Structure formats: structure tokens, C-alpha cells
Amino acid sequence: MIEIAGYVLIGIGLAFSAIGIYSVLFYRDFYARVVITSKVDTMGLITVLFGVMLVSGSWSVALKLLVLLVFDLMTGPLATTGIAHSAYQSGYRIKREFGHG
């Protein structure tokens, strides 16, 4: 029973990732792609790792996967922030910005 739930979670996570990759491939605006990528990373990864935890069926492996998940949640945003900041700082702009009026 728990295994089946795990398989279902893995499938849902893969579906999240597939939607994300579809939109990353077919959106034409760069900053939209940045935002969508962060979404794919977090949701797909969390769901798939929870599913794998349920499938594995042992506490030690599940805790190790939890440590992996926590580390990834700590470092994942850093890369996205670095990329977005680099693009903005180099002069890649969008037209309407509320901050600049």
C-alpha cells in the first residue's frame, strides 16, 4: 500500500517536471523561464524524493534522502539567484518595471 502511494508520488513529480520543462522550452521570455525553472526544481524534486522515500521502505534510507532534500533546498535557490542577478546586472531588462516608474 505504501509502495503504491510512493509510485503515485513519483509519477506526479515526474509530471510536474515534464510541465516545467515544456514551458522552459517554449516560453519566449527569459525572466519567465527563470521563474518557471525555480518552480520545476522545487516541486518536482520534493515530490519525487518523497515518493522514493515511501518506496524504499527503510528508515535509514528515508532519513538519508531527507538530508539530501534539506541540503538541496538550502543550495538550490543560490544558483537561481546568481543567474538572475547576473543577467539583470549585465543589462538584460524587461520593459515595464514598477520600481523604476
Place this chain on the structure above:
Amino acid sequence: MVEFLLLGSMLVLALLALYTGPLRIAVIYFSVFSLICSFLYLYYQAPDVAIAEAVMGSGLITLLYLTALKRYRVYSVCYTNTDFPTVSDREIIEGTRKGELVREIEDFCFARELEPQLVFTPQPVSEVLQSGRHDLIIHQTGDKITIIGNRENYVIDELEMLLVLRYQDLKVLVERYGGSSEYGDDYLPEED
């Protein structure tokens, strides 16, 4: 199935890393190559090598390559277009005539041992000029394309010769402004 797909993509990435012009992009290809390589080591049950490859490929190799690349001068090109709220990358990917122009400028930079770095903004030209970050500005309004560069920039004369010869149908205009220290005081193109 899994291994065939990954081996094939490794081949493609290795050849791309060999044949790309901008070397920073080749560094990225190589990084992804080492990612997939590490996963295949795991798949073939050699986890020792996989850990070593993961640590090396994810950080140390990148630093060494980037330090080596520092010898190249980065030549930043800015593509502005005030007509659209967001600049789509359609001009660059698909084989339009304007895309060819941008590609031509990139190839031109490679021949002079400069690393071109493309940036798209929808800002007006005066703001781009005031920021002072860019060496060359390609400005498009409607059909007209203006290329703006510094007067002290020795590359721009050769570029004008090249563009006048090959791109007569695109209404290309080359403008200059003077003084390397003060941007935009001499010259501001008229907005329309």
C-alpha cells in the same frame, strides 16, 4: 535504453564543446558532460570514480578553465528594441536576416579574438548609453537598424566596411560617439 540515450548525448555534448566558438559556452557544455559522465559511472557500478568525477567536475575544473579564459577580452554587445515589452529570442534562433546580422557580428568578434556577449533590452538607447557597460549597441526601430559604437573603438571601422558590403537590404546605419570616459554626452540618437 537509458545508457544508449546518455551515451549519445555525451557524444553530442563532447563534440559541441569542441566546436563552439564562445569558450565560456564550451565550459558549460563540458560541465554538463561531466555530470552525465558521473551518472554513467554510477550506472556501471563504479561509485568511487563517480564521487571523484562529481567533485572535480562540479567545481574545481570550472575555476581552472575560467581562469584560463580570463586572457580573452569580453566584448559586450547590446541589442535594444523599444517596440516590444519583452524581447523574444526569435530573432536569434530562427534563420531570419536580422539573426544572420547578429551572428555575423559574433563571428566578426571571434576573428578579432574577442569574446562577444549578447544582451537584449527593451530600454531606450539613451539609458543604455548612460549605463556605460556595453561596447557595441544594436538599435532597432521598425525596419531601421542602427549600430552605435565608441569613436575610439578601433573595431568599428572594419565592421562598417563589412556591413555595408553584405547587408545593403537591411538599412544598416553606423553611428559613433566620442570620448571613452563620458558616455552619451556627445551623441544621443533621436527617438521616434
Place this chain on the structure above:
Amino acid sequence: MSLLVYAMVALTVLLIASLVRIIIGPTIWDRLLGMNLVTTKIVMAIAVLAVLMERSFLIDVAIVYSLLGFIASILIARFIEKKGQV
């Protein structure tokens, strides 16, 4: 356990689909985004592979990627931001 094999195949297809963004991406930041995507897919695939082969030490490699994978993209991004300084 055999269902996990299909998950592996699906992850591989997704990985190759995100390689497309690396190859065609017009600017260098698009390629960095694609690199992030590939890293995440590899982490997922290693986790699935560890459960599939019942070897828990394979997760170590995934932890290496989740701890140190951000270094490469931040280095390259800052290299461009500073116009050629590491």
C-alpha cells in the same frame, strides 16, 4: 521494483529534453538554467537508482551534487557579470 525502471527512462527523457535548452539557448544564462535543470534531474535519477539497486551509499553522490552543484553556475554567472574577472 520494476516500475522504477520506467521512472529511470522517464527521467532520462526529461534530461535530454532539458539538454535542448542548453544547446539552443540564445544567451549564456539560458544555458546555465539548463545546467541547473540537468543537475536536478541527475539528483533525482541517482535517488531512484539507489533504491532500484538497493545500495544506499549511492545517495552520497547525490549529496555531493546537492551540496556543491551551485558552485559551478555561480562561478560562471559571476564571470560574465564582472566582464571576465573570476
Place this chain on the structure above:
Amino acid sequence: MNTDSSETTKLATLEQTASEELISVMTGLLYPFIAVFGIYIIYNGHDTPGGGFQGGAIMAALFLARFIVAHENDLEVHFVHNLEKFLFALLLIVPGIFIFAGLQMQFPELKIPYLIFMNFLIGMKVALGLTIVVYRFGFFEGR
């Protein structure tokens, strides 16, 4: 400690531009975790995959992560270099005594401590060496 003043707490030693605050703070949070993981890889090298070289490379990657956010070269190269030479001498002596002089046959219960100790030696040596490489390349050539 009085912290209710309006000023924010800063990382004292790391000079940083405004853009790098987030990265420097979160990387600082990660340092001890990377260190613990490197020690884990070295310590379990005789039993599970990993070992001296891999763990040492992880510790060197810690210093690489520090190179991203720190702007001053404060590595005492000559001290580190002498330490590495000393470790190399130790690396010659220990297996010389244990394997080639035949202690291995007399004390079989020392086999596993020997493996762990050797892994730690190799790990420290690789970490110091790669750290010197990273800092030299980064600060002398890159900046």
C-alpha cells in the same frame, strides 16, 4: 549581548558588494555541513565508496566555496606547504612500518585502524594541495 539596535549583523571578515550578501550568508551556513560530509567520506572510505582522494577534494571544494565570497587572500601558503611536506613524510613512514616491515602479519586487528589512518593522511594531503591550487589560480591569475 545587545542586539536590539537597528543595525543588522554583518559577517565581520568578509568584504562584500551588495549583490553577494545572500550568497555569502547562505554559503557560510553550509561550511560545517560540507566539512562533516567530507569527514564522513574519508572515514568510511575503507568500507563504502569514497576514500582519501574524494574526501580531500570535497574539503578543497569547501575552500573553493569560500573563494567565491571572500575577497582577500589570507592563506598562509608556506605553512600549508610545509605541513603538506610533513604529511608526505608521514605517508612514507606509516606504510613502511606497517606493510613492508611485516607488522601486518603479527597484529591483524590493526588492519582497519591502519586503513582509516591512511585515508585521513591522504585526505588531508589532497585537501591542502588542492586548496593551494585553487587559491593560487584564483587570486593570482583570476583577480
Place this chain on the structure above:
Amino acid sequence: MQRILNNAGFVFLLAVVWVILNESLSVFMILGGVIVGIAALYFTNRLVLKDDYHRIYRVRPLILLGYSLVLVKEIYVAGFHAMVKIITRKVNVNIVEFDTQLKDDFHISLLANSITLTPGTVTMEKSGQHLKVIWIDAHTDDSTEAGREIMGSFERLLLPSETRLGRHE
């Protein structure tokens, strides 16, 4: 002695990580975890960070636990909200700037990181208390309202941690 007591929480955390990584719960492992944790913290304080770890990264552990649960919940709620917008292609990307009320640097970084983790928003820059955020669903141009809408629940959760820390030390 005082310094060891100050670091006790982090040593405990590192020992837990060590035990989980080794996958064995014996007395030897737990003692080894404590020793490795003290060694790693000493190494970090003296050689890498050159500052006291517990002085920069101060947070109430219980609040952090509840915060992470709320974070996962928020990721899913905002994720389904953003998913609909992405599929129907009704995105309106924009860049907004706002200030936060938090004062501690670590708390602001935690807030910025969780803004990035939440689908639909990515932190681009942090300078002091000022955050610059890319927003996929920009429907307001008021700075305070955008800030309230993006980081409302996280900020409300983190504020008591900060005030209590300030009173205790």
C-alpha cells in the same frame, strides 16, 4: 566552556547529520558524531568563517521546524496556483522591490531563499533590508502591497524568533 555551550545546538545538529549519514545508531557513532561536530565547528570558526558561527546564525529551533513545514505547504499551494497560470499562458512577469521589517541578516537571507523556493517568485538581489524580486503574476505596482502579498506569511513566522532572541541575549 561557555563557547561550547553556545554551540550546543549546532553540535547536536551536526551529530544528527553524522548518525544519519552513517546509518547506524550505536553509542560509538553518537559519540563520534559529537566529536566530529565539535571538530567541524572549530574548523569553521577558526579557519574558514573567522567568526563565531553561533553569533551569525541565530534562530529558534522550534520556530525553524514550524517554518519548514509552512514552507513545504506554501510551495505546494503556490505551485498549483502558478501551474494554472503557466499552462494557460497568463503570465505577467515583472520586477518589484520592497523592504522587509526583519533586521537580522540571517533571517533576511532565509526569507529571500524561501521566496525563491516558492513557485512564482525569484529573489534577484538583497542589499540590507531591501529585496528585488521577479514576480510571475504581477498585478499591483504598490511596493508595500507587493511585499505583503509575496512574503506575508514567512515574515510573520520569522518576526517572533527575532524579537525573542533580542530579549534573551
Place this chain on the structure above:
Amino acid sequence: MRTVIVSIFVAFLFAGVVFLYTVHGDTTGVDIASYYIYNFAADTGAGNAVAAIYLNYRMYDTIFEALILLVSIIAMLHFFRAGGSK
């Protein structure tokens, strides 16, 4: 023209890799390898065959690798001495 040549080359390489993988076996029946595989746990007490080999059977290998690292770092310190911040 160049892209055509490169793509034909890629196709040939890919076919070659697949061919080598499917046809060529990966067994090399050497006596010493099988000896190491069957006896490493009793001889050295290690659980990981790689550690047993590089720390016991092939100790010289490890020592000279460490020597190579040391020598390369000495050379690097020597050549980078001119011009630097410290």
C-alpha cells in the same frame, strides 16, 4: 558543409559506440584480478576492494601519486611567484 561533415562523423561515432557495447564482451580473465577479488577481505580487512588495492596491494602507486601532487604544487609555487597580491 562543415556541419554536414561533423554530423556524419557524430553518427559514425555513435554507431561505433553502440557496436562496441553490444558485440564486445567485458571479461578479461586474468589470474591476479580474480585473486584480488576473492581474497581482499581476508588479506586486508577492508570492505571496499578499491581501498584494499590502493592502500595495501598497490601501495607504491599511492605514494608516487602523492609525490606527483607535491611536485606539481612545488612547481606551481615556483612559477607563480612573480606578480601577485601576496
